[in-house]
Amino acid sequence: MQGPGIAWYLGISAFLFGTGALGVLLRRNPIIVLLSLEIMLNGGNLALIAFARHAGNGAGQIFALAVMAVAASEVCVGLGLVVAINRRRLALDVDKLSELRG
Amino acid sequence: MILASAGNILVWIVWVGAGFACLASGVAVVSFRNPFYSALALIGNLGSLAVLYLLLSAEFVAAAQVLVYAGAVMVMFLFVIAYVGPRTETPWAGGPNWQSIAAVLAAGSIFLEIIVAVALNAGGRLSHTDHVNATFGTPGWIGRLFLTDHLLAFEITSIVLLIAAVGGVILGSHTKRAA
Numbered sequence: 001m002q003g004p005g006i007a008w009y010l011g012i013s014a015f016l017f018g019t020g021a022l023g024v025l026l027r028r029n030p031i032i033v034l035l036s037l038e039i040m041l042n043g044g045n046l047a048l049i050a051f052a053r054h055a056g057n058g059a060g061q062i063f064a065l066a067v068m069a070v071a072a073s074e075v076c077v078g079l080g081l082v083v084a085i086n087r088r089r090l091a092l093d094v095d096k097l098s099e100l101r102g
Numbered sequence: 103m104i105l106a107s108a109g110n111i112l113v114w115i116v117w118v119g120a121g122f123a124c125l126a127s128g129v130a131v132v133s134f135r136n137p138f139y140s141a142l143a144l145i146g147n148l149g150s151l152a153v154l155y156l157l158l159s160a161e162f163v164a165a166a167q168v169l170v171y172a173g174a175v176m177v178m179f180l181f182v183i184a185y186v187g188p189r190t191e192t193p194w195a196g197g198p199n200w201q202s203i204a205a206v207l208a209a210g211s212i213f214l215e216i217i218v219a220v221a222l223n224a225g226g227r228l229s230h231t232d233h234v235n236a237t238f239g240t241p242g243w244i245g246r247l248f249l250t251d252h253l254l255a256f257e258i259t260s261i262v263l264l265i266a267a268v269g270g271v272i273l274g275s276h277t278k279r280a281a
Contacts, residue, residue, distance in 0.1 A: 003113030003157060010220055012121050012154070016128050016147075018213030023132035025205035031137045031183060035144050038175075039128050042151055045163075053158040056234045058247045061163050062255060065244070068163075068170055069259045073266030075175050079182045080273030086186050 009050040016043030028093050030085070034078045041071045113157060120153035141179045148172050159234060162241045 016039055023036025045064045052060025085092060123146060130143035148171045155164035237243045248256045 002110045003117050008117070008121075009154065009158065011217070012124060014213055014216040014220070015125055017216060018209050019125075019128040019132055021212050022205060022209035025208055026202055027132065029137055031179070031186070032131075032140050035131050035137070035140050035179070038144060038171075039131060039147065042148065046151060046154060049155055049158050049160045049163060052160070053234065053238075056238070058238075058243065059252070061160050061239060061244060062247055062252045064160070064163050065166060065248075066255055066259050068166060069263055072170060072175055073262055075178060076266045076270040077273065079178060080270040082182055082186065084273050092186065 006050050006054045010047055013043045013046040013050065016040070016046065019043075028095055030078070030082055030092055030094055030097070033094060034075060034082075037074065037078075038071060041067055116153065117157055120150045120157070123147075123150040124154065137183045138180070141176060141183060144179075145172050145176050148176070158239075160239045162239060162244045165241075 020036045020038070020040030020043060023039065024033050027033055027036065045067050048060045048064045048067070052058065052064070082092065085097065090097065127143045127147040127150065131140045131147060134140040134143060148167060152164040152167045152172075155161075155167060
């Protein structure tokens with residue numbers, strides 16, 4: 001395999017996961033929380049594909065595609081929630097939305 | 103030999119460019135105040151990740167990444183951000199900002215934990231990589247795997263997507279509140 005080894009890709013993957021976790025914990029806009037979740041899922045995907053290349057096995061790539069489908073589902077439901085919250089004129093702030101009551 | 107090393111240097115250059123773009127746009131998504139700019143930075147992040155997938159000879163996953171994420175998911179994000187309208191986060195109400203300090207500490211410890219766990223479990227064995235054949239990662243190969251070895255995962259994925267679509271419709275539909 002030309003270029004950097006698997007460990008370099010895993011480093012990028014770990015950094016992306018940490019960055020996404022920071023965004024989920026730090027930001028209070030639910031849209032940015034969803035975007036940070038996407039970064040976390042993509043960090044996981046990069047690790048899966050790097051290990052698939054390392055093992056010469058296709059299961060990692062299949063798993064990555066399944067993760068992408070789950071991420072699309074999560075975005076669908078999450079953005080539906082954001083639209084529903086916005087329609088009720090509630091503040092888009094995850095600290096103020098912690099009661100789960102309309 | 104010279105050709106091989108030139109190709110190696112080229113792959114390194116592409117890797118450094120894509121990796122740096124990936125990390126920088128990831129930090130930008132988290133740090134931008136306006137959600138619209140964050141979504142645009144996430145598109146850059148997904149594009150550079152697709153380049154990394156290509157370097158890992160995952161061609162179909164890279165194409166699906168660009169089509170599904172940068173094509174469909176990000177358009178939905180931008181549409182919802184435009185629908186909600188520009189809203190900046192309300193500033194903190196003074197006082198010690200212990201919550202963000204704790205968030206930075208937690209995220210940093212997650213990062214360190216991943217690095218330590220991977221390095222302890224597979225530190226010496228990650229440097230050598232098996233040689234893969236030419237069909238690795240091509241759409242036909244992925245499709246054959248999906249419809250033979252991983253058929254159950256394929257079907258369950260379709261059910262998950264269906265349930266999410268129904269949930270999105272239910273969340274998005276107007277319901278009259280019982281007075």
